[in-house]
Amino acid sequence: MSEDIAVKNDSRKKSDNPGNESSNQHTLRSEVTLHGVGLHTGKEVTMTMKPANPGHGIRFKRVDLPEQPVVKADVDYVVDTSRGTTIEHQGARVSTIEHTMAALVGLGVDNVLIELDGPEVPIMDGSARQFMEAIESVGVEEQEARRIVYAIDSNIHYYDPVKNVDMLAVPSNDYQITALIDFNSPVLGTQHAALRHIADFREEIGPCRTFCFLHELEYLLDNNLIKGGDLSNAIVVVDKVVASDELERLARVFNKQTISVKQEGILNNVQLHFPNEPARHKLLDVVGDLALAGHNIKAHIIASRPGHASNVEFAKKIKQYIRKNKHIADIPHYDPSQQAIYDINHIVKVLPHKFPFLFVDKIIELSDNHVVGVKNVTFNEHFFQGHFPGNPVMPGVLQIEALAQTGGILALNNISDPENYDTYFLKIDKVKFKNVVRPGDTLILKLELLSPIRRGIVEMKGTTYVGNKLATEAELVAQLIRKDKK
Helix, strand or coil: CCCEEEECCCCCCCCCCCCCCCCEEEEECCCEEEEEECCCCCCEEEEEEEECCCCCCEEEEECCCCCCCEEECCHHHEEECCCCCEEEECCEEEECCHHHHHHHHHCCCCEEEEEECCCECCCCCCCCHHHHHHHHHHCEEEEEEECCEEECCCCEEEEECCCCEEEEEEECCCEEEEEEEECCCCCCCEEEEEECCHHHHHHHCCCCCCEEEHHHHHHHHHCCCCCCCCCCCCEEECCCCCCHHHHHHHHHHCCCCCCCECCCCEECCCCCCCCCHHHHHHHHHHHHHHHHHCCEEEEEEEEECCCHHHHHHHHHHHHHHHHHHHCCCCCCCCCCCCCCCECHHHHHHHCCCCCCCCCCCEEEEECCCEEEEEEECCCCCHHHHCCCCCCCCCCHHHHHHHHHHHHHHHHHHCCCCHHHEEEEEEEEEEEEECCCCCCCCEEEEEEEECCCCECCEEEEEEEEEECCEEEEEEEEEEEEEEHHHC
């Protein structure tokens, strides 16, 4: 299997600390390309990782399919966990994403677009090592956007009585993971591995390769399920006496002159990186799969006998917990001392509005499905001169306009070339004015996507707050239109 890394450099400043300690989001300095083979499909695949905007998250783009659909790396899109983790959205499927996801988490990369010309991420050496090396070859860049981290304040538990899988998240000041495996195997025995700080992932967990038992390998080969399998991308644990004719057959399958079994029970004299490398790889899979919850968390994860199916179910429970306790329908918290994601200088560049018709001062939260902006209302606003003189009240229509402009930031953030688009609003519905907005108020503007953006149509729910009081709410529909097609 041929594997190589192609790098496209630029002159942007490399982050001194790629996301491990920083409170800001990170992306790649520039794009980087890897070539390899899909473990299950056996097909050559080219994978290019590209920088992405704050709040973009991790997404996969199938450039080999019509319209080049994009699939968000999200637990809600997982469709298969039988031999790896597979996501699918609107007919576009991407398989074996867990090692890439783990590499991104381990190096603190929050936002990246991953382009693939096939249905499966290349297996490389069966670990996260080569993905990390690719990322490090271009570097990681800090972005002007805060990274939101949720602290777990009560235990989250998942148990599968059939597979005897037990997973627990307990409150912690850091993101820590402990993994325990027990396959009732005289070769592996009971193993455990620990990741006490994500900064240790690079050296302690990332290079650890996937593994399987010989009897599993024979089944997969007999059923043509690992067309891209090779002894260089997996550890094969020999859990039975192997006849010489079987070793000869395996040698032919893997194009080796000879295949032997080490005394320790590992096929073909593979040298383990660590005595507990299998347990460490299971921990690697936990890191990659739990990233699909879509949120950074502070918690200690204790995983007993984990697998992809249980990891995904546990990620769903974590996501549900955050939705229940920290979900975006809550009133946004505004701390003026915190750095804005986008200040007025950036907003002026993104939006076509200018004084006196620009009604957003800063953006304090931004993800792929919600945005929170701030409008400081002062008596110097031009509209107070003629609107209710002696009893200054911000016009409701201008509150809606402020929401619309904030929604434009969200809409444009979801495309790769926002400078080529403008946002036009098509419909405003279900408008309610709950409380008046007066000079001296700080208006918090929040918008959430009601559905994924399709064909440039953006449907959002908007709310404005003054302190903890709801001022305005509405549903807005906008359309993204290229500037050269107006």
